[in-house]
Amino acid sequence: MATITRDEIYDKVRTVLVDALGVDEDEVKPDAVLVDDLGAESIDFLDISFRLEKAFGIKIGKGEMWPEGLANDPNFAQNGRVTPAGLAELKKRMPHSNFSEFEMDPQVAKMTKLFTVDAVVGFIEGKLNTAN
Amino acid sequence: MRWIWIDKFTEFTSKTSATAIKNVSLAEEHLHDLYPAFPVVPHSLIVEGMAQTAGILVGEARQFAEKVILAKVGRATFHRLVRPGDTISFSATIEQMSEQGASTRGTVKIGEDMVAEIDLMFSHIDQNLAGLEFPEHNFVFTEQFTELLKTYRLEARIGV
Numbered sequence: 001m002a003t004i005t006r007d008e009i010y011d012k013v014r015t016v017l018v019d020a021l022g023v024d025e026d027e028v029k030p031d032a033v034l035v036d037d038l039g040a041e042s043i044d045f046l047d048i049s050f051r052l053e054k055a056f057g058i059k060i061g062k063g064e065m066w067p068e069g070l071a072n073d074p075n076f077a078q079n080g081r082v083t084p085a086g087l088a089e090l091k092k093r094m095p096h097s098n099f100s101e102f103e104m105d106p107q108v109a110k111m112t113k114l115f116t117v118d119a120v121v122g123f124i125e126g127k128l129n130t131a132n
Numbered sequence: 133m134r135w136i137w138i139d140k141f142t143e144f145t146s147k148t149s150a151t152a153i154k155n156v157s158l159a160e161e162h163l164h165d166l167y168p169a170f171p172v173v174p175h176s177l178i179v180e181g182m183a184q185t186a187g188i189l190v191g192e193a194r195q196f197a198e199k200v201i202l203a204k205v206g207r208a209t210f211h212r213l214v215r216p217g218d219t220i221s222f223s224a225t226i227e228q229m230s231e232q233g234a235s236t237r238g239t240v241k242i243g244e245d246m247v248a249e250i251d252l253m254f255s256h257i258d259q260n261l262a263g264l265e266f267p268e269h270n271f272v273f274t275e276q277f278t279e280l281l282k283t284y285r286l287e288a289r290i291g292v
Binding site for chain 1: 203204206227228230231232233235253255259
């Protein structure tokens with residue numbers, strides 16, 4: 001299979017996000033947070049997954065790109081904060097996200113900040129590399 | 133009044149596509165609310181008709197085990213008005229489907245005239261809204277919806 005560069009992945013991801021979220025191309029920057037900066041709501045994550053599957057010819061399993069259920073597990077989150085075990089789990093499940101800011105104040109409400117454009121690109125890159 | 137905006141199915145292929153029609157009557161109250169002396173079907177109700185056509189298609193794909201909720205209107209482009217005496221045809225196809233929901237593409241026509249193109253997303257709410265509990269019974273697919281499909285299948289079987 002022909003390899004695809006990170007820039008090419010980024011271009012396709014940007015098109016997906018523009019179509020799914022109705023944002024302008026120039027709003028889709030690598031560090032843009034899907035919820036805070038691009039206005040994504042919960043159903044948009046399913047829409048984005050469907051569009052990514054189509055754009056890249058891949059299958060994305062439930063909870064694979066966006067970890068689910070973690071905030072409701074007392075081992076991983078207590079009193080509105082992600083526990084150290086939760087943080088380790090998040091890092092395992094989201095190896096493409098940047099945790100430097102989040103781990104200083106790991107509030108459950110701030111978990112959405114881990115979902116950046118760059119994290120999506122990294123996820124796709126990892127997925128395509130595994131497939132190859 | 134029953135909240136149902138399609139009259140009957142004319143085609144239904146499980147997990148794939150469905151077409152339903154609605155005959156628009158001047159007697160319908162809502163036609164008179166938008167413009168005085170110029171009755172038209174509001175676009176929002178055309179979207180609802182598509183949501184019911186596509187929603188039943190999505191629900192049937194899993195034998196109505198999921199609570200299927202219209203979650204997003206990805207696109208709704210309208211090309212002409214719908215007026216009393218028109219027969220609207222809603223055609224929907226399932227584009228993608230997963231444990232969590234489905235996306236559908238749809239066209240709305242009167243005869244060969246394109247009325248609208250409507251793409252929707254449906255959520256299987258029990259699979260998506262973690263932490264929230266919903267009633268066990270399927271409050272989405274009430275008898276008025278499932279009867280539509282039963283009637284179509286019965287008529288198809290007896291060749292009506």
